[in-house]
Amino acid sequence: MRTAYSVETVRAAEQALMARLPEGALMQRAAAGLAAACADLLRRAGRVYGSRVVLLVGTGDNGGDALYAGARLARRGAGVVAVRAVPGRAHEGGSAALLAAGGRVVDGGESTTHQDWAGRIDLVVDAITGIGGRGGLRPDAAGLVGRYTAHGAPVVAVDLPSGVEADTGEVPGEAVRADATVTFGAYKPALLVDPAAERAGALRLVDIGLGAELPGVPDLEALQYADVAALLPVPAAESDKYRRGVVGIAAGSARYPGAAVLAVSGALRGGAGAVRYAGPGGAAVIARHPETLVHAGRPARAGRVQAWVVGPGLGDGTDAVAAVSDILATDVPVLVDADGLRLLDAEVVRARTAPTVLTPHAGEAAALLGARREEVEAGRLAAVRELAARFGATVLLKGSTTLIATDTPHTPVRVNPTGTGWLATAGSGDVLSGLTGSLLAAGLAPLDAASAGAYLHGLAARRAADGSPLAALDVADAIPAAWRDVRA
Incomplete structure (x- = not known):
């Protein structure tokens, strides 16, 4: 499992560790890891000896890490110049080490000092702000980044790209777009959550010995195959279809019968023993999936289930209102998606004795929060936490970074690491709802069902797309192969 910790937590761990180490030892560990990562990149592109490296350094320890790393590269034959974002100010020990190794230290305004390097830089190292930066890059720093990255040299960020908010993943202004980020001790939330995460590039974690100092409960976690x-x-050998769980699906309408088919398609592949469909789309469902148990009336009369999924393609008419009301009144876990989200009352959800899972995309989340879609997309972590707290539910916020949060205190937000841009296609969310609902019916806790559902859904989409467009049913059809991949 990949975990991430807040800046406050990481700094406290660093302070505790530094109290037991010789002065400067922690920075040297970070510099050694950064230098090794930079050397790896340079070797892939050619060689370290004779390469040209530009360090963009701020005034803090982040710049010190880069300067000491630059000294290591210079001793291996690289040409290294450190460009100070603030004239005359940079980490003194790191600057001295770089100069002693044959590198150079210049101010950002001295643009002519290495004019002959234009277009021939092999690597740019971003160490302007680090984890303490707030509010995006200042104009001078942004201009510096633009000048040295204009010719396409790869960019390595130190700890995280300068200009992003470390704890939230927000990008409030100009920020570096890195090809790779070398982070120290622990991942920071911004490295896992968009919009900041998509600026971080490939991630490399350098172990500097913080493990024993970090608390047992992180701020964020991302499941991996084994998890x-x-x-x-x-x-088990004694299992039958009812013991494995029955998931109910209330989806589709005369206008959107396909939503019923898609939700059932996901549910049939999610681990439950049977799928019970209630709604007007029975004929379309049976035509595609004859194994489905179909009921044409209200969900309250459909029969016993271990979990319900309600909302995809439901519309907003009286039948839709009745279906949502019926299902929220049950004593089993309920997943609400799509049209069902527009019919929710927060007080009704909070009053339920059984778990509720909400699966909005950014637009639906914005409507639930009374915000703008752009605000949700810019602050995804804050939005998913607020929704979980407001509704007393587990919330799966879909998007470029899918996040799952619960209202239980001291529980990490989960970040889904799978998926593809091709998932932005009509009906893919209906498949996810059915899949996740089936996992709920099979007995998984809401946070686990949502996390595993998102993981399998994203993995199935990658397999189905394989670099090309896909349809929602392609995702459903690829779930068994994704399941086998994970189990193997």
Whole structure:
């Protein structure tokens, strides 16, 4: 599992560790890891000896890490120049080390000092602000970044790209766009959450010995194959379809019968023993999936289930209102998606005794919060936490970074690491709802069901797309292969 910690937590861990180490030892560990990562990149592009490296350094320890790393590269034959973002100010020890190794230290305004390097820089190292930066890059710093990255040299960010907000993943102004980020001790939330995460590039974590100093509960966590495999239900020898769980699907309408088919398609592949459909789309569902148990009336009369999914393609008429009301009144876990989200009352959801899972995209989340879609997309982490707290529910916020939060205190927000841009296609969310609802019916806790559902859904989409466009049913059809990948 990949975990991320807030700046406050990381700094406290660093202070505790530094109290037991010789002065400067922690920075040297970071510099050694950064230099090794930079050398790897330079070797892939050619060689370290004779390469040209520009360090863009601020005034703090982040700049010190880069300067000491630059000294290591200079001793291996690289040409290294450090450009100070603030004239005359940079980490003194790091600057002295770089000069002693044969490198140079100049101010950002001295643009003619290495004019002959224009277009021939092999690597740019961004160490302007680090984890303490706030509010985006200042104009002078942004201009400096633009000048040295204009010719396409790869950019390595130190700890995280300058200009992004470390704890939230927000990008409030100009920020560096890195090809790779070398971070120290622990991942920071911005490295896992968009819009900041998409500026970080490939991630490399350097172990500087913080592990024992970090608390047991992180701020964020991202499941990996082994974590998801441990969650997936496996039928026992004595299992039958009812013991494995029955998931109810209330989806589709005369206008959107396809939503019913897509939600059922996801549910059939999610681990439950049977799928019970209630709604007007029964004929379309049976035509595609004859194994489905179909009921044409209200969900309250459909029969016993272990979890319900309500909302995809439901519309907003009286039948839709009745379906949502019926299902929220049950004593089993309920997943609400799409049209069902528009019919929610926060007080009704909070009063439920059984768990509720909400699966909005950014636009639906904005409507629930009374905000603008752009605000949700810019502050995804804050939005998912606020929704979970407001509704007393587990919330899966879909998007370029899918986040899952619960209203339970001291529980990390989960970040889904799988997926592809091709998932932005009509009906893919309906498949996810059915899949996740099936995992709920099979007995998974809401946070685990949502996390495993998102993981399998994203992995299935990658397999189905394989670099080309896909349709929502392609994702559903690829879920068994994704399941086998994870279990293997």
